[in-house]
Amino acid sequence: MVLLTLYRNSLLILGVIGIAGCATVEDKPGITDVQAMTQSRGIQTIQWNRATDTDSQVQTAIRTMLEDGLTVEEAIQIALLNNRDLRSTYESLRISQAELVQAGMPKNPVIDGSVRFVSSGGGQILDLGIATDFLDILFIPVRKRLAEQEFEKTKRQVAGQVLDLATRVRTTFYKLQAAKQILEIQKKFLLSYEAAYDLSRRLRAAGNITLSQTARDQAALEETKLALNTLETEVIGFKEELNVLMGLYGSSTVWETEQTLPELPGVTFDPQALVSQALQQSLDLQIARRNIETAAIRLGITQPMGILSELEVGATAEREADGLWSVGPTLAVPIPIISQGQPVLAKAESELHQALNTYYSTAVRIRAVVRTLYAQLQAARSRTTHLQEVILPLKQLIVEESQKQFNAMQLSAFDLLQAKNDELLTQLQQVQALRDYWIAYSRLQLALSGRLVQTEQTSTNSFTTPTSTTNGGH
Amino acid sequence: MWKSLISRRNALAGGIALIGGTFWGTNNPSLASPVNARPYPWGGSGAAGANPNHDPNPLPPGEPGRDYNPTRTPNGSTLSYHLVENVKVMHLIAEEVEHEFAPGLKARCWGYNGQVHGPTIEAVEGDRVRIYVTNRLPAPTTVHWHGLIIPSGMDGVGGLSQRSIQPGETFKYEFTLRQHGTFMYHSHHDEMTQMAMGLMGMFIIHPRGVPQQERPDRDFVLLSSEWKIIPGTYRPDPNEMTDFNVLTFNARAFPGTDPLVCRRGDKVRIRLGNLSMMSHHSIHLHGYHFYITQTDGGPIPESAQWPETTVIVPTGSTRTIQFVADNPGDWAMHCHMLHHVMNQMGHGLPNVLGINPDGLDNKVRKLLPNYMTMGQTGMADMGSMGMTVPQNSIPMIGADGPKDYITMGGMFTILKVRENLPPGQTSDPGWYQDPPGSVAQPASTEDLRRDGIRPPTSNNSLQSHHH
Numbered sequence: 001m002v003l004l005t006l007y008r009n010s011l012l013i014l015g016v017i018g019i020a021g022c023a024t025v026e027d028k029p030g031i032t033d034v035q036a037m038t039q040s041r042g043i044q045t046i047q048w049n050r051a052t053d054t055d056s057q058v059q060t061a062i063r064t065m066l067e068d069g070l071t072v073e074e075a076i077q078i079a080l081l082n083n084r085d086l087r088s089t090y091e092s093l094r095i096s097q098a099e100l101v102q103a104g105m106p107k108n109p110v111i112d113g114s115v116r117f118v119s120s121g122g123g124q125i126l127d128l129g130i131a132t133d134f135l136d137i138l139f140i141p142v143r144k145r146l147a148e149q150e151f152e153k154t155k156r157q158v159a160g161q162v163l164d165l166a167t168r169v170r171t172t173f174y175k176l177q178a179a180k181q182i183l184e185i186q187k188k189f190l191l192s193y194e195a196a197y198d199l200s201r202r203l204r205a206a207g208n209i210t211l212s213q214t215a216r217d218q219a220a221l222e223e224t225k226l227a228l229n230t231l232e233t234e235v236i237g238f239k240e241e242l243n244v245l246m247g248l249y250g251s252s253t254v255w256e257t258e259q260t261l262p263e264l265p266g267v268t269f270d271p272q273a274l275v276s277q278a279l280q281q282s283l284d285l286q287i288a289r290r291n292i293e294t295a296a297i298r299l300g301i302t303q304p305m306g307i308l309s310e311l312e313v314g315a316t317a318e319r320e321a322d323g324l325w326s327v328g329p330t331l332a333v334p335i336p337i338i339s340q341g342q343p344v345l346a347k348a349e350s351e352l353h354q355a356l357n358t359y360y361s362t363a364v365r366i367r368a369v370v371r372t373l374y375a376q377l378q379a380a381r382s383r384t385t386h387l388q389e390v391i392l393p394l395k396q397l398i399v400e401e402s403q404k405q406f407n408a409m410q411l412s413a414f415d416l417l418q419a420k421n422d423e424l425l426t427q428l429q430q431v432q433a434l435r436d437y438w439i440a441y442s443r444l445q446l447a448l449s450g451r452l453v454q455t456e457q458t459s460t461n462s463f464t465t466p467t468s469t470t471n472g473g474h
Numbered sequence: 475m476w477k478s479l480i481s482r483r484n485a486l487a488g489g490i491a492l493i494g495g496t497f498w499g500t501n502n503p504s505l506a507s508p509v510n511a512r513p514y515p516w517g518g519s520g521a522a523g524a525n526p527n528h529d530p531n532p533l534p535p536g537e538p539g540r541d542y543n544p545t546r547t548p549n550g551s552t553l554s555y556h557l558v559e560n561v562k563v564m565h566l567i568a569e570e571v572e573h574e575f576a577p578g579l580k581a582r583c584w585g586y587n588g589q590v591h592g593p594t595i596e597a598v599e600g601d602r603v604r605i606y607v608t609n610r611l612p613a614p615t616t617v618h619w620h621g622l623i624i625p626s627g628m629d630g631v632g633g634l635s636q637r638s639i640q641p642g643e644t645f646k647y648e649f650t651l652r653q654h655g656t657f658m659y660h661s662h663h664d665e666m667t668q669m670a671m672g673l674m675g676m677f678i679i680h681p682r683g684v685p686q687q688e689r690p691d692r693d694f695v696l697l698s699s700e701w702k703i704i705p706g707t708y709r710p711d712p713n714e715m716t717d718f719n720v721l722t723f724n725a726r727a728f729p730g731t732d733p734l735v736c737r738r739g740d741k742v743r744i745r746l747g748n749l750s751m752m753s754h755h756s757i758h759l760h761g762y763h764f765y766i767t768q769t770d771g772g773p774i775p776e777s778a779q780w781p782e783t784t785v786i787v788p789t790g791s792t793r794t795i796q797f798v799a800d801n802p803g804d805w806a807m808h809c810h811m812l813h814h815v816m817n818q819m820g821h822g823l824p825n826v827l828g829i830n831p832d833g834l835d836n837k838v839r840k841l842l843p844n845y846m847t848m849g850q851t852g853m854a855d856m857g858s859m860g861m862t863v864p865q866n867s868i869p870m871i872g873a874d875g876p877k878d879y880i881t882m883g884g885m886f887t888i889l890k891v892r893e894n895l896p897p898g899q900t901s902d903p904g905w906y907q908d909p910p911g912s913v914a915q916p917a918s919t920e921d922l923r924r925d926g927i928r929p930p931t932s933n934n935s936l937q938s939h940h941h
Contacts, residue, residue: 188841195838199829206828206850401706403844407861408705409853409870410820413838413845420841 029097030155031090037159041281041449046080046162058082066248066255072173075246075257079169080162082247089161096147096154103147104140145297153290156283163283163451169245170442176238177261178435183231185428190228192417192424193221199413261434264384271374274448278370279363281450288359295352299345366452373444373453380437387430395423529602529625529650533682535562536598542680545596545693545745546900548732548887549724553593561602561648566592566617568661568673569610575703575720576730576817576883579868582709583725584611584671590725592659592675594695599654599682605647607639614638617647618662619677620749621770621792624649632663654681655768656745656792658697666751670712672725674699674749690796691740696723697747698755698787698809698885705818705867716752717821721814721884728815728886729873733902734807736799737895743767744807745794748787755814755885758784759795761805762889768794784810799891804876804906809885817883819853819870826850854881876905877913
């Protein structure tokens with residue numbers, strides 16, 4: 001713990017030094033690379049605003065975007081510009097680059113650098129510290145290589161967080177749109193139950209039905225009001241979640257979304273290409289690869305890329321259908337250039353194996369996640385289509401025919417309203433299915449952009465619907 | 475007995491010759507009849523003295539015109555026959571028929587010879603008849619000759635009297651008619667299904683030797699039945715037990731019923747049969763009173779007949795009424811069981827009578843743009859509102875009449891008695907032209923003032939308020 005604190009403090013110091021004028025620490029290091037990574041993954045522009053003048057420009061742009069109906073792309077843009085957690089993430093680029101600069105200099109303080117060589121550990125550190133102190137100059141190239149790896153990892157982590165944020169905005173935005181649509185449908189339910197109760201009261205006033213029948217209709221209405229209340233709260237919840245993601249507070253929180261969820265897109269994914277695309281683009285795998293390189297450098301293996309090229313071929317060329325997972329190459333660990341003693345060596349060797357295993361497990365998980373998301377996407381698509389093209393027209397036909405039966409005095413107004421309620425329920429299910437489609441779509445896009453997402457079962461019915469859609473038994 | 479309403483009261487003023495006073499029929503002992511059909515004090519078949527397993531000897535076939543005036547079955551027909559060695563040979567074909575109950579309502583029913591109900595069988599007491607029955611239904615069937623005294627093996631009860639007629643088979647029924655009167659025929663195999671589908675008809679047997687002046691001028695045959703046809707469907711539902719929604723004369727519901735057309739002064743007989751699934755009918759005739767002269771058990775002695783305006787016809791029986799059509803006009807004749815004069819009425823609805831609909835429609839129309847509150851003042855407008863109703867369904871009540879909308883359906887028909895009708899005309903002569911001053915009219919201010927009638931200026935006082 002002490003060491004860790006020391007580590008952090010030293011980094012802080014290094015950072016301060018860098019800012020103070022050390023020529024090699026850039027103002028916004030690595031951001032161009034990150035931009036290139038995110039741009040190739042569908043994020044148009046990201047900005048790292050550190051100065052106040054650009055900040056005010058950004059604020060103006062955000063206000064403009066918030067003025068009329070907010071689109072999902074605008075919401076993402078605002079989040080990328082204004083989310084303070086993301087800005088803080090950008091700073092890690094600077095920290096990482098500062099470390100890289102520092103790695104090229106003789107150690108001061110000595111112990112810090114050596115601690116990071118083997119990562120924070122036990123009692124060896126003191127010995128190591130002494131050794132490195134002595135041999136410090138020899139380690140400078142290795143330290144630099146390691147810091148380079150860290151910087152590359154950091155760039156990818158930052159790019160990944162940009163993608164994560166965009167996806168969170170996207171899914172939350174869709175949830176909000178869906179919740180608002182469902183709220184509108186629920187208002188129609190309310191109209192229906194109000195009409196039923198209104199009729200019921202009139203029947204009661206005319207002396208035609210019992211008090212219990214009217215009471216039943218009123219109870220159904222009151223329950224519908226509660227359901228509406230829950231939905232309204234849900235809409236507020238999603239909106240506030242977006243405020244957090246977009247970094248909005250105060251008067252900026254007054255905004256409205258575009259009205260409805262987008263229709264199902266015509267384009268579909270090619271399931272054959274999905275897995276290899278996700279693997280090729282995977283930032284997570286690239287990070288895992290850097291971890292392998294780092295471990296190899298620490299062990300003194302000069303050509304870690306030899307192992308890695310083999311790994312990458314294995315990962316990216318994997319065919320989907322064969323169902324077999326390669327176990328991975330057995331590493332013959334070469335003798336390190338400089339022996340730092342057997343315990344340290346054993347540890348570094350295990351770290352290399354750990355990194356390799358992580359690489360493989362990440363690749364396995366990416367495949368499974370992509371397949372799961374694709375299955376969810378397809379399920380949501382066919383559910384939406386079936387509801388939209390088959391079930392909803394049927395429900396509408398039932399309403400039309402019920403109207404005729406009502407006209408012929410074969411059905412009561414309550415029966416007719418019930419038929420309408422059934423149609424509304426299908427409309428509601430359709431919105432839910434479309435929402436689930438867009439959530440799966442967003443997550444799959446994220447996976448294809450090279451970012452591992454945790455799959456979760458998208459709920460088909462997370463919204464409160466009336467406990468009973470049946471009008472009173474008349 | 476022919477009895478004239480007007481002539482009895484004011485024969486001279488009415489200028490109508492008094493006809494009747496003579497009970498015509500088999501209680502005339504002079505008629506040649508194979509058996510005496512006069513009711514026995516203790517009942518019985520009237521077959522006493524004959525071997526019950528054998529028919530009496532037939533008489534030569536009776537001829538229309540010579541021996542009887544043919545009946546008329548409104549909306550129906552009479553079964554033709556041909557003679558083979560003095561036997562009247564007829565053929566009934568049981569089959570599926572698309573039948574129209576009234577304009578706008580058709581259903582796939584079961585009938586005979588392409589019609590529903592089957593054609594009226596008409597013969598003369600003493601005739602030998604041979605009736606072939608071909609089954610073109612998808613199910614076995616039989617024909618029972620309802621009310622006829624015939625050998626047990628000809629009675630048509632599936633399994634009891636005979637083996638049922640399988641699809642594709644033709645059976646032969648043959649017997650001698652030993653009685654006269656109004657009878658019926660119907661399936662007696664899976665009756666509930668087959669009669670719900672319409673397999674029935676009337677069987678008229680005329681007495682022999684009735685002089686022309688004692689025969690009816692107009693002899694109508696009406697068979698009542700009831701059906702369950704859910705609006706928007708195309709087949710009667712035989713499972714129904716109580717909620718029948720199409721009530722018919724000769725399988726037609728008003729406005730699908732043909733009028734009973736008479737010339738003023740005609741001797742009119744109406745033979746009412748009832749083969750409804752579950753209902754009796756009390757048939758009420760406007761403008762007249764009549765005498766019930768026969769049941770399907772035989773003629774009622776004159777001393778036992780009494781005047782009526784309504785005759786109850788239990789299911790499974792016939793009633794024959796007679797009167798002289800001496801009162802011109804368009805006279806309603808209908809079942810007085812009031813749900814029997816409704817068409818396809820729904821019975822599972824809340825009672826909306828008397829509700830205040832103000833503002834309700836606009837509220838509901840936000841969800842259902844075509845919604846309109848109905849029934850709050852009754853159902854009289856149902857037929858004339860022109861609202862979209864399910865395919866193959868008819869408004870609950872009515873048709874356009876000469877003076878307004880007629881808010882009746884089902885078992886409703888019109889007796890049209892006309893002064894100047896060419897003899898033998900049976901087609902609809904149109905609406906009655908009332909003599910001037912003989913139609914109820916809106917009261918004039920003058921009339922009201924003269925008679926001291928002060929109608930309330932607003933009908934608000936009639937509305938009750940519930941809170």
